[in-house]
Amino acid sequence: MAPKVTLEHRENTRDRILDAAETLFQRRGYHETSMDEIVRKSGMSKGAIYGYFESKEDLFRSLHDRSYVQAFESASALLTAGGSSRSKLERLVDIYFLSKDNELSRERCRMSLEFSVESLRMQPLHRQQEWRDKQLHGLIKTMIEEGVRDAEFRKDLDADSTASLLIATIDGLILRWATTDSKIDWKSARDAMVSLVLHGIAASPSRSG
Amino acid sequence: MAPKVTLEHRENTRDRILDAAETLFQRRGYHETSMDEIVRKSGMSKGAIYGYFESKEDLFRSLHDRSYVQAFESASALLTAGGSSRSKLERLVDIYFLSKDNELSRERCRMSLEFSVESLRMQPLHRQQEWRDKQLHGLIKTMIEEGVRDAEFRKDLDADSTASLLIATIDGLILRWATTDSKIDWKSARDAMVSLVLHGIAASPSRSG
Amino acid sequence: MAPKVTLEHRENTRDRILDAAETLFQRRGYHETSMDEIVRKSGMSKGAIYGYFESKEDLFRSLHDRSYVQAFESASALLTAGGSSRSKLERLVDIYFLSKDNELSRERCRMSLEFSVESLRMQPLHRQQEWRDKQLHGLIKTMIEEGVRDAEFRKDLDADSTASLLIATIDGLILRWATTDSKIDWKSARDAMVSLVLHGIAASPSRSG
Amino acid sequence: MAPKVTLEHRENTRDRILDAAETLFQRRGYHETSMDEIVRKSGMSKGAIYGYFESKEDLFRSLHDRSYVQAFESASALLTAGGSSRSKLERLVDIYFLSKDNELSRERCRMSLEFSVESLRMQPLHRQQEWRDKQLHGLIKTMIEEGVRDAEFRKDLDADSTASLLIATIDGLILRWATTDSKIDWKSARDAMVSLVLHGIAASPSRSG
DNA sequence: GATGAATGAGATTTCATTCAT
DNA sequence: TATGAATGAAATCTCATTCAT
Numbered sequence: 001m002a003p004k005v006t007l008e009h010r011e012n013t014r015d016r017i018l019d020a021a022e023t024l025f026q027r028r029g030y031h032e033t034s035m036d037e038i039v040r041k042s043g044m045s046k047g048a049i050y051g052y053f054e055s056k057e058d059l060f061r062s063l064h065d066r067s068y069v070q071a072f073e074s075a076s077a078l079l080t081a082g083g084s085s086r087s088k089l090e091r092l093v094d095i096y097f098l099s100k101d102n103e104l105s106r107e108r109c110r111m112s113l114e115f116s117v118e119s120l121r122m123q124p125l126h127r128q129q130e131w132r133d134k135q136l137h138g139l140i141k142t143m144i145e146e147g148v149r150d151a152e153f154r155k156d157l158d159a160d161s162t163a164s165l166l167i168a169t170i171d172g173l174i175l176r177w178a179t180t181d182s183k184i185d186w187k188s189a190r191d192a193m194v195s196l197v198l199h200g201i202a203a204s205p206s207r208s209g
Numbered sequence: 210m211a212p213k214v215t216l217e218h219r220e221n222t223r224d225r226i227l228d229a230a231e232t233l234f235q236r237r238g239y240h241e242t243s244m245d246e247i248v249r250k251s252g253m254s255k256g257a258i259y260g261y262f263e264s265k266e267d268l269f270r271s272l273h274d275r276s277y278v279q280a281f282e283s284a285s286a287l288l289t290a291g292g293s294s295r296s297k298l299e300r301l302v303d304i305y306f307l308s309k310d311n312e313l314s315r316e317r318c319r320m321s322l323e324f325s326v327e328s329l330r331m332q333p334l335h336r337q338q339e340w341r342d343k344q345l346h347g348l349i350k351t352m353i354e355e356g357v358r359d360a361e362f363r364k365d366l367d368a369d370s371t372a373s374l375l376i377a378t379i380d381g382l383i384l385r386w387a388t389t390d391s392k393i394d395w396k397s398a399r400d401a402m403v404s405l406v407l408h409g410i411a412a413s414p415s416r417s418g
Numbered sequence: 419m420a421p422k423v424t425l426e427h428r429e430n431t432r433d434r435i436l437d438a439a440e441t442l443f444q445r446r447g448y449h450e451t452s453m454d455e456i457v458r459k460s461g462m463s464k465g466a467i468y469g470y471f472e473s474k475e476d477l478f479r480s481l482h483d484r485s486y487v488q489a490f491e492s493a494s495a496l497l498t499a500g501g502s503s504r505s506k507l508e509r510l511v512d513i514y515f516l517s518k519d520n521e522l523s524r525e526r527c528r529m530s531l532e533f534s535v536e537s538l539r540m541q542p543l544h545r546q547q548e549w550r551d552k553q554l555h556g557l558i559k560t561m562i563e564e565g566v567r568d569a570e571f572r573k574d575l576d577a578d579s580t581a582s583l584l585i586a587t588i589d590g591l592i593l594r595w596a597t598t599d600s601k602i603d604w605k606s607a608r609d610a611m612v613s614l615v616l617h618g619i620a621a622s623p624s625r626s627g
Numbered sequence: 628m629a630p631k632v633t634l635e636h637r638e639n640t641r642d643r644i645l646d647a648a649e650t651l652f653q654r655r656g657y658h659e660t661s662m663d664e665i666v667r668k669s670g671m672s673k674g675a676i677y678g679y680f681e682s683k684e685d686l687f688r689s690l691h692d693r694s695y696v697q698a699f700e701s702a703s704a705l706l707t708a709g710g711s712s713r714s715k716l717e718r719l720v721d722i723y724f725l726s727k728d729n730e731l732s733r734e735r736c737r738m739s740l741e742f743s744v745e746s747l748r749m750q751p752l753h754r755q756q757e758w759r760d761k762q763l764h765g766l767i768k769t770m771i772e773e774g775v776r777d778a779e780f781r782k783d784l785d786a787d788s789t790a791s792l793l794i795a796t797i798d799g800l801i802l803r804w805a806t807t808d809s810k811i812d813w814k815s816a817r818d819a820m821v822s823l824v825l826h827g828i829a830a831s832p833s834r835s836g
Numbered sequence: 837g838a839t840g841a842a843t844g845a846g847a848t849t850t851c852a853t854t855c856a857t
Numbered sequence: 858t859a860t861g862a863a864t865g866a867a868a869t870c871t872c873a874t875t876c877a878t
Contacts, residue, residue, distance in 0.1 A: 031855095034846080036847085046850095046863070047849095047864055051861095055849080113322075121238060162401075168378060168382045168402075172378050179328075180339065188370075191368065248840090253838095254838060254839050254840065255840060256837085256839050256840070256876090257837075268862095359869095421821050447748060452852085453852060454852095457861090462859095464854095464862095466858090469859080473852075525844080531743070534802065582816070583823050585799070585803070586803045586820075587796045588794060588799065590798035593799065597747065610791075661867080661868065668846095672842060674871080675843075678840095678841070683868095683870090
């Protein structure tokens, strides 16, 4: 009856279910994972799971929520910490790819990608997702503006479109990474990307639009 | 009963099925589309469809094949045509986004994305997909090498990793595009991207990395 | 902790649960109403409800009990009160249709009907129900016998079968009433019924069997 | 491929499913009967049943349809056949209670009653049901008008409300019949009812309104 | 070859009831 | 005694695929 105990208990149980679902969705994909498997993995009963989540889709959604909040907090912390804009850029890229235990997580990227696809058919979520995208966009835009202010980045950069491109580029790397089986030397790929983003590929530093 | 007629007929029928599937997969997604719907849309019988395709997955695969071949041919043609490397870059971006009728097709991007996700669980296809990625990679690598040779691009570019990044960036834009509902001015987004890729974001043209 | 207070409390709680169930069963039907909804509506806990009622079915049964007792008391009172047999007949019909607040209650009729259906599969209850039917039958039989004695009704009436028919006719009206959505002028329907029951439809007053 | 064979086949299969469902719904009730039981009883596969009926509810609806059409045709035939109005009245009552094999079918009445209850929550069907009630009403109204014209029935009868009452009375008998377990001598109950309906219960033939 | 009725395993979800706290 | 989290059997329905005609 003590509410604190009950609440804590609910949190734990919820997390237990989310953990099981995360493992399975990452390993086998959303559609290939059945609720029965989540039941088995989590050790909970079917009814219990439906007491915490309205549906399989809601479970997926909630799982994404948790990941997003974790990732956003990490990104937020790193970007507000000190350091050069360049180093922030590097760390930003890392956040996307490193899981809790600082391991590159291809599975995680795959799930994230699958979520992007599925979320297209989840109307109410879609709104939320767009809001979050804006949040992230704002964060990175600020980082770029700081870089411009500190003269690390070009004066004539449009912070808005640059932020969009940056995000897209990182997303693209995730997609590649998630999609490929061949070993990639992650560090050098990241460095190459940062270098490209910093200096571009053009021969002359002439400014064209 | 001339075999040629029959072959032509088979081709047509096959395309009819693929067209129906394409429309439905794009509109409702792969998992949400049932074979019954494809039967209805295509006007073919169930047996007929299974005469042309081994399974629903095979149908999806074949559909992707057709799209890929079309896109690759377009890319190939554009890149071997004349023009500056910069203009090639611009056109390359366009190819990804423009459907047959030169319309931006968000639906198409979505299906392509869904295919990327699904293909992860389709082992035999996966190989093929990697081979194709290499093909595309080679095409773009060649384009970059030409750009370097013609002194349009920086001398110290690593063609390999630059090609990867380029592809990733474009993929990322697709993902954004497919995932977002808000109107995007496509031309200016593309120009911003090309500009970024060409000149980078760094303030000074000093070469680091 | 005086036992009387506790008993009173139990009665109140019991009624609170019955009220909640009544509202829901009438609004959504027995099968469509879940125990969770009753929990929510009544503001009681699950355990509490199961402390008062053995099962959902028992709850339904008890609810019917309460309604029946109320209705039977009303019928009993009206019939033993003075007045012509004809006026008793009229009032009898009304009792069936008027809820506590003297409003015609279609919902109530519907629930009563649903109960009749469900009770068929509730063996122990069935007995009770038959006993009650007999009780009501007796009440009405007595009323008819009085009517005959007072020369308001035909001498050759068989009180038994006439009572049955009378009940059936009223039940039939309930069924119609419960089942129809169209507005019915209740008073004139009742008067027509009483008139029909009194005088029959035959042209001549000749007595045939 | 011959359509006639296929159509006939479909009809037969459909009827086979309906027969199985009818038996079970009558024996155990709608809610207590599971689709699995219907599968077992009909000898069809689950998929097959869902190929013929959209849902369990649709199956119930269709079953009622079939019964209704049969009953209405019988009623229609009997009423348009010759004979006195009184004999028509008697036969009308019988139709309600006698199944195909001319057996009194309590089970059938129960199912019909349960359908009345369930249909309240089936909106689209509800409309149809009301239309049917009107159809039946019209049929009986005509019968009464003929009785009046032939001077078998009282001149001052209102055909409309009398038809309503008549139907209600029969429905009430069904309800009683369906609801009771005790043996009822059907013939004498019917005769008593017809007699009551013809001559009323009032002592004097004085016409009151 | 073509057809589409039939299959049936398996998916998600519900909900009356129990029982540890 | 009261609570409400947990249970888990059972329900409805889906759908890729097969195969007799």
